[in-house]
Amino acid sequence: MNRAAAVASILLVGISLVPVGNHVIADEPPLFGYSAESSRAERQWEEKLRAIPSPENLRSYMQKLSARPHHVGSQADKDNAEWIASKFKEFGLDTHIEQFDVLFPTPKERVVELVEGGPKFVAKLQEPAVPQDPTSSQQAEQLPTYNAYSIDGDVTAPLVYVNYGVPEDYEQLDRMGVSVKGKIVIARYYHSWRGIKPKVAAEHGAVGCLIYSDPHEDGFVRGETFPAGAYRPPDGVQRGSVADMPFYPGDPLTPGVGATKDAKRLKIEDAATITKIPVLPISYGDAQPLLAALTGQVAPEGWRGGLAITYHIGPGVAKVHLKVKSNWDIKPVYDVIGKIQGATFPDEWVIRGNHHDGWVNGAEDPISGQVALMEEARALGELVKSGWKPKRTIIYCAWDGEEPGLLGSTEWAEQHYDELRAHGVAYINSDGNGRGYLGIEGSHTLEKFSNDVARDISDPETKLTAWKRQQLHEIAEAKTTEQREEIRKRADLRIPALGSGSDFTGFLQHDGVASLNIGFGGEDGGGIYHSIYDDFYWFTHFSDTDFVYGRALAQTGGTAMMRLADADLLPFEFGDFADTVQTYLKELKALSQKMQDDIRERNREIEEGVFKATNDPKHPLVAPSVESVPPHLNFAPMENAVDALNHSAADYRKALEQANANGGSALVSASLAEVDKMLIESERKLTNAEGLPNRPWFKHQLYAPGFYTGYAVKTVPAVREAIELKQWKQADEAIVVVAKILQEESTLISSAAAKLATATAH
């Protein structure tokens, strides 16, 4: 921790000791970004807000919205959008539905069969209804099990098991002398976003890809299976998109622009995000006979799943026929947009979203989050009726088409790019909710703000604050003494950066709008993700059965929205931000050092004959070859930029302290619109027009989904991924680009500090 941040955290520790929640005391320090007087008023409104959301409403909304399969293009999807819009209107929001027209393939033909190497076997590719679960029998309306945006194909080839199908697995296969060229691979779900599996398989020459749910990950190895328990039954299948979303999300035919009726569209064959090889997801019931037919080497220990078979790699005599054919239709998506106009700064938009479409009935994903968002909208509407006037404009969004490819939110973020760049203060996302700990991830300029919100939310099970419970949880999970020390002492809990996998992507990584993702979880296991069993029956038996965590999510989202909308000065903070960027720099230097050390060590072992001496001739491995040791990278530009950031963060803190003097009256009397504008600009500044090397849609230079991880974030992606891919020259070039962005950020923060100091000078 740098000195400035250390000082800041000492100041803030004092603040965190003050009681929170329902017991407001007279001398409570004002909320961040508020004068003492506006803080008192705000706290009263916030308490009213948090008293409104009701578990009974959440339950009845969920029952309604998950009553029928409601995927893109279905009748229930449209009905749900219209119903949500009617509720928003009833709550008092100025509401409309915005439609986009997107490419959405649905399956016409699906075949997986074992044609050689074992008893003839044809995969069922069907999830059976469960008698006690009433919606599981709505087969006529259910989307079949498939991976959206798989290319059409009909291939027959030997089968190879590739573990999770991530790049490291192919390195291991190389060492084992196994090639997937011309083969069909079978990979298990997890350890990467699913779309990475066919992408990496195709890069290695495979002609087809099966993805199955091994019971080790979310089936009987974890717990009782549905309907006796929460976990994946033998025929349960995880549907999902396999479009190459780390390249660009949204409609494959309209990258970078809204998919309006008359938008210019690519030809399907030119859409870069459709897979290169056919892909289908299968259950472990369907996977077992295929895996059992594999011969060849026995899979390494870490590759073995939970089925009662010896896992082999292949290839051998086992040959599989895979056929996928889709209807390649254009379908409508319906985004529901509801507004409450700001009274003082109507051109500053605070935005909240959760998707409403599901793969099937989708009670947990996404309705458990959607219903909380609706209760927030109702609560804010009630407050407006009783006289509350938000300073800034509030926008509530129920997105369509998230499941196939973040379609509704991405098209909206593209269509309204200029307005969002001009007016977007922050975007707060959720996507499903469960019992447990409050998880918050996102922009580090809002780290302090999000910690403050968590301190005012009560955890339904423990009655601790959500913040305190999360802190104790992190202490329990910490691996080292050093980590525990930091969690105990640092004023704010660190929030993880955002990768992708939900609707914040367009806002944060394309438009440069500061974003947070919020949700409770960690206590409910389960294996119904993207299957027909994710429904009202499952949710009300195995998850947040009394909807108290749904209420807590509505309280969290509602509090965050109000507090951003009402602040005298937007609660952006740069000490935590600078501290985070500094840790990223440390990580990058360590990574580059490790790459050098590892290659040097391996070269030495090759020279010593380690690989020859330890090779078992009955199970031979291919020896690695000598590699040239990576050059030293020049991190100096980034180090200078981080120093500058630390200085400007301290400047801003000083200016804030001055503004806060005397009860913060200056915050109310001064005209702070220009400072607000600069604060809003602070996330835009982290983007550039060129975007990331090789994926220009992604404009944010600090946060992106990994090109080979999919959901998981790569921070400082241009530098980090270049190092990981051993592209040393590109890494050095990227350091210069990122350093320039950070220098400009630092200049902006210092200007904001100067402006704030002048505006609030006594």
Ligand SMILES: [Zn+2]
């Ligand atoms: Zn979702």
